[in-house]
Amino acid sequence: MSIITKAIASADREARYLSPGELRTIRDFYNGGENRLRIATTLIENRKEIVERGSLKFWECCPDTPSNSGNRTYRASCLRDQDWYIRLIAYTVIVGDVEPLKDIGIVGVKEMYESLEIPLRNWVECIRCLKEVTLDLLSREDAAEVTPYFDCLIQGMTP
Template sequence: MSIVTELILNADSESRYPAPKEIQVYQNFVKTGEQRIRIAKILAENEQRIVQNGSARFWERVPNTPSNSGNERKTASCQRDQGWYIRLIAYSVLAGSEKPLEEIGTIGIKEMYNNLEIPLRNIVECMRCLKEEALSLMSEEDALEVSAYFDYVMRSLS
């Protein structure tokens, strides 16, 4: 759900017009639209690079992990999931909200990885590596904006 959708739904649930403070939130959202689109485009166009280089960086730091076991199926599954998180982060950037990550990507995540017997600390480190790779492709201002979404995923795993 985007900030705009939330703003409208909140006002509508109280049968009122958006308050001046809410209008200001909307104005700020519109002002940052070009930046959010630019960031999402960088993530989309570079997803494979981010995943490949992020995985390599992760394997240097954590060489003994299922994704680096030589089992091509496990490696492909892990990298597919990494690409999925890059996409969810792009959705969240576009929405200006962590809601897409929360609603689609983080609810039940701990249980899933625990059931697969993948240490959560490994997933957090992998996300850190993906974040580093993604940020290396962006300006300082854009990196600051997208960083919070990677951090949100890492916090949800801690």
């Protein structure tokens, strides 16, 4: 749920108008929209590089993983999943909220990885590697905007 949707839902539940503080928050959200879209565009345009460099970094740290076993299906699945998470991060940057990560990227996925016997600690390390590569592409200010979303994923999946 975006900041705007949350503010409106809260006011509606209480049968009231938006408060001056809520209106300022919405204004600030709109004012930051151009920056969020620019960051999301950077993620989208660099997703292949992020995934390639992040997976290489991960396989250096964790060489004995199913995705690095020589099995093309495992490798392709790993790269696909990494790309999917970069896409989720881009979504969360745009809406300025961790809800898409929690709703889409953590709850069911954690159970899926466990059922496939993929060690969650490996998955967490992989996301850390993607985070490092991504932050290297961004300015300090943009990196500060993106970091909480990667951290939310890491915390949500840490065993």
